Amino acid sequence: MRPAPWIAVVALPLAGCAGVQSALDPAGDEAATIGDIWHLMLGVCGFMFALTMLFLAWAIVRGRRAREADAEARHEPALSLALHGWIALVVAGLAVLAIASFLVDRRLLAPATDVLRVRVTGMQWWWRVEYPSDDPGRTLVTANELHLPVDRTSEIELRTEDVIHSLWIPNLAGKLDLVPGRVNTLRVTPRRIGGFRGQCAEFCGLDHAWMALDVRVESADAFEAWRQRHLAPAKPPLSAGEREGAQLFVQKPCVMCHAIRGSDAAASTGPDLTHFASRATLGAGARPLTREALAMWLADPNRIKPGVHMPAVPMTAAERDRLVDYLMSLE
Amino acid sequence: MCSHCRARDARRACVAAFCATIALAACQREQRDLDPHVEPLAGQATPLSGLNPGEDRPAPIRSSNGAGFEKNAYAISEGQRLFAWFNCSGCHGNGGGGIGPALMDDVWRYGGSIEQIHASIAQGRPNGMPTFRDKIPDAEIWQLAAYVRALSGNVPKAAAPSRGETISVTPPLTRVPEQPPKPADSVSPER
Numbered sequence: 001m002r003p004a005p006w007i008a009v010v011a012l013p014l015a016g017c018a019g020v021q022s023a024l025d026p027a028g029d030e031a032a033t034i035g036d037i038w039h040l041m042l043g044v045c046g047f048m049f050a051l052t053m054l055f056l057a058w059a060i061v062r063g064r065r066a067r068e069a070d071a072e073a074r075h076e077p078a079l080s081l082a083l084h085g086w087i088a089l090v091v092a093g094l095a096v097l098a099i100a101s102f103l104v105d106r107r108l109l110a111p112a113t114d115v116l117r118v119r120v121t122g123m124q125w126w127w128r129v130e131y132p133s134d135d136p137g138r139t140l141v142t143a144n145e146l147h148l149p150v151d152r153t154s155e156i157e158l159r160t161e162d163v164i165h166s167l168w169i170p171n172l173a174g175k176l177d178l179v180p181g182r183v184n185t186l187r188v189t190p191r192r193i194g195g196f197r198g199q200c201a202e203f204c205g206l207d208h209a210w211m212a213l214d215v216r217v218e219s220a221d222a223f224e225a226w227r228q229r230h231l232a233p234a235k236p237p238l239s240a241g242e243r244e245g246a247q248l249f250v251q252k253p254c255v256m257c258h259a260i261r262g263s264d265a266a267a268s269t270g271p272d273l274t275h276f277a278s279r280a281t282l283g284a285g286a287r288p289l290t291r292e293a294l295a296m297w298l299a300d301p302n303r304i305k306p307g308v309h310m311p312a313v314p315m316t317a318a319e320r321d322r323l324v325d326y327l328m329s330l331e
Numbered sequence: 332m333c334s335h336c337r338a339r340d341a342r343r344a345c346v347a348a349f350c351a352t353i354a355l356a357a358c359q360r361e362q363r364d365l366d367p368h369v370e371p372l373a374g375q376a377t378p379l380s381g382l383n384p385g386e387d388r389p390a391p392i393r394s395s396n397g398a399g400f401e402k403n404a405y406a407i408s409e410g411q412r413l414f415a416w417f418n419c420s421g422c423h424g425n426g427g428g429g430i431g432p433a434l435m436d437d438v439w440r441y442g443g444s445i446e447q448i449h450a451s452i453a454q455g456r457p458n459g460m461p462t463f464r465d466k467i468p469d470a471e472i473w474q475l476a477a478y479v480r481a482l483s484g485n486v487p488k489a490a491a492p493s494r495g496e497t498i499s500v501t502p503p504l505t506r507v508p509e510q511p512p513k514p515a516d517s518v519s520p521e522r
Contacts, residue, residue, distance in 0.1 A: 307365055
């Protein structure tokens with residue numbers, strides 16, 4: 001039997017349930033727990049909704065008939081029974097939801113052992129990501145990318161340096177606010193290797209929508225390799241173009257906001273660029289990182305991400321090319 | 332109701348609607364200029380020394396950029412952010428001074444007009460003020476200058492940022508009394 005075309009049309013919105021930014025496609029324990037209660041709520045509320053609609057339809061039909069018949073002094077035991085049943089059903093439904101949400105809450109906040117500590121700081125409009133270590137020299141700082149090992153709980157400390165933000169990685173966990181002056185802790189235990197998208201979920205200014213986080217869940221070995229690679233200082237410039245770009249970087253205003261470990265640039269108000277070229281995106285998810293996008297970004301960041309705090313730095317096209325050479329060599 | 336009264340009521344309603352429409356114009360505060368175009372400042376914005384031959388001191392130059400930044404709320408609040416970002420407080424301590432001079436009083440060693448403040452930031456000044464000409468893009472120096480000028484209350488109330496995002500030791504700019512810069516002659520630059 002051929003499926004009717006309308007099935008395809010009805011099923012089309014279901015495609016939105018999967019993907020790199022979907023709470024309905026959980027890839028971690030916390031998201032799965034929240035997904036379970038979501039399905040329970042959908043079931044209970046859907047059932048009650050259908051029942052309500054059914055009774056409403058019945059009432060409409062009955063009302064028409066009652067107008068015709070003599071409605072005087074009719075006692076209906078079935079109706080009063082249904083009413084009592086309805087009350088019992090509402091109480092039971094609410095009780096199930098309350099108990100389930102209590103249990104989910106307990107599960108999400110249960111203490112964990114052997115956690116990976118990560119610190120995420122929200123800035124207008126990007127994410128600073130740090131992997132603190134007891135040895136301060138081995139604290140890894142990066143931006144707009146969050147790498148997590150699979151099958152291990154990570155405890156993410158959430159801070160902000162300006163306004164309230166909210167970190168939401170729908171495939172891994174629920175959203176949690178980043179509040180000035182306090183530290184919130186989000187626990188995630190990824191169970192599936194892959195790339196996901198995090199997003200600021202609390203309006204934080206003009207570029208709120210352009211504040212994405214590239215999340216990579218990797219095997220324990222791949223994660224450790226990534227960490228070791230990124231703890232190293234930046235690759236020294238090799239070609240003449242790269243060397244010239246490196247020099248421009250510290251002469252131009254770039255050096256006032258950005259850090260490249262291993263060079264003279266050490267400011268922290270903008271994203272750390274030590275391993276810039278290994279990132280997937282530019283400007284916190286504003287564009288995929290390519291040479292062309294970077295050149296356009298340097299010429300006028302406002303054209304790609306209107307309102308961004310990075311200014312257009314005056315330079316010649318040739319200088320911009322050298323700077324792109326250098327930045328794209330920072331793997 | 333008489334037809335006369337009805338006509339009068341309709342007229343009143345029209346006038347009220349007209350007045351309400353006019354009031355809508357007040358909703359437009361200012362347009363954010365995310366990418367301000369600035370002309371480079373030509374010439375010396377302020378005399379650098381109190382010593383000069385003859386009676387007349389050279390008049391400080393004015394720039395077409397200055398007026399726009401001085402009154403622009405977005406520019407001033409961006410200047411407030413940059414003041415923190417570029418660690419101006421490291422020497423000027425939130426405007427109260429420390430290693431560098433205070434910026435919230437009426438004493439201006441190198442002039443208190445926005446052009447003169449811009450020049451001081453861009454060119455640097457003796458005894459420790461570094462030059463930021465090649466380190467901060469020009470539009471941002473203008474924003475900083477607008478904020479520095481606002482620190483002593485020289486800012487339209489409607490444009491003053493109420494408070495920063497972080498805990499501050501100084502009152503918000505809306506509550507700082509206006510202290511117009513003293514005439515250049517009354518303050519010796521060597522003070």
